[in-house]
Amino acid sequence: MAASPDDLFRDVTKNCSGLISRIALSYEADPALRRELVQDIMLAIWLALPSYRGEASLKAFSASIAQKRCISHVTKRAREPKPLELPPDLISPALAPDEIALQNDMRKQLIASIQQLPLPQREAMVLSLEGFSYAEMAVMLGISANAVMLRCQRAKAALKLLIEKKS
Structure with a gap:
């Protein structure tokens, strides 16, 4: 009898988590984005497990999905605009909070x-x-x-x- 997707996922979680994390690490340096990527990989594995036929090892099956997800992640990130560093001397056109409070007080006093x-x-x-x-x-x-x-x-x-x- 074939293992259920739940049993297979428990096996992936137990035996392949380190592999998946290392694969994600090789594609994403940012720890927060890497955690999201690992979660995305685990979700993709979960969704793919019902189609797992045992032709390759569960480890190879999981690694293949992880590789494909990482490539998709990198491709998606490459299309995103790069964040710009704002200069430290940038002046906001908005009033400072204390000026806003002063104006509000003056408005209340006028009313x-x-x-x-x-x-x-x-x-x-x-x-x-x-x-x-x-x-x-x-x-x-x-x-x-x-x-x-x-x-x-x-x-x-x-x-x-x-x-x-x-x-």
């Missing part, structure tokens, strides 16, 4: 201060911060452009006082 403004000044300031012109805000608020400008000036002065008090 809290705007919420303390009287409603007419608050409306004008929010629209102004959104980039609307005095003419556009005048249409939205139903008042003249001069009245909008006056509200914005008063809001800015009030915000300046509120923020100075908190600082």
Whole structure:
């Protein structure tokens, strides 16, 4: 009676693990990638064991699969782009974490201060911060452009006082 794939795999694991590791070592120097390669080889052996007919030794069968997997691995790795070393003096275009935190604090302080403004000044300031012109805000608020400008000036002065008090 022929051995089951489970029995054959136990035999491969027990008797051929060193061979498979050495074959993988001859193709892959990186320890982490080599461990992955060994796992890939073991999976390939597991998947191929049902077709094992005993024409060659189990060791030769396993070594053949290991060789083919290693060649596939090297071929695949050769097609991957090589990682580039970043220069140590590379400056990130993003703000530093402490600058981001400072900006967030300032934004929160501005929002809290705007919420303390009287409603007419608050409306004008929010629209102004959104980039609307005095003419556009005048249409939205139903008042003249001069009245909008006056509200914005008063809001800015009030915000300046509120923020100075908190600082």
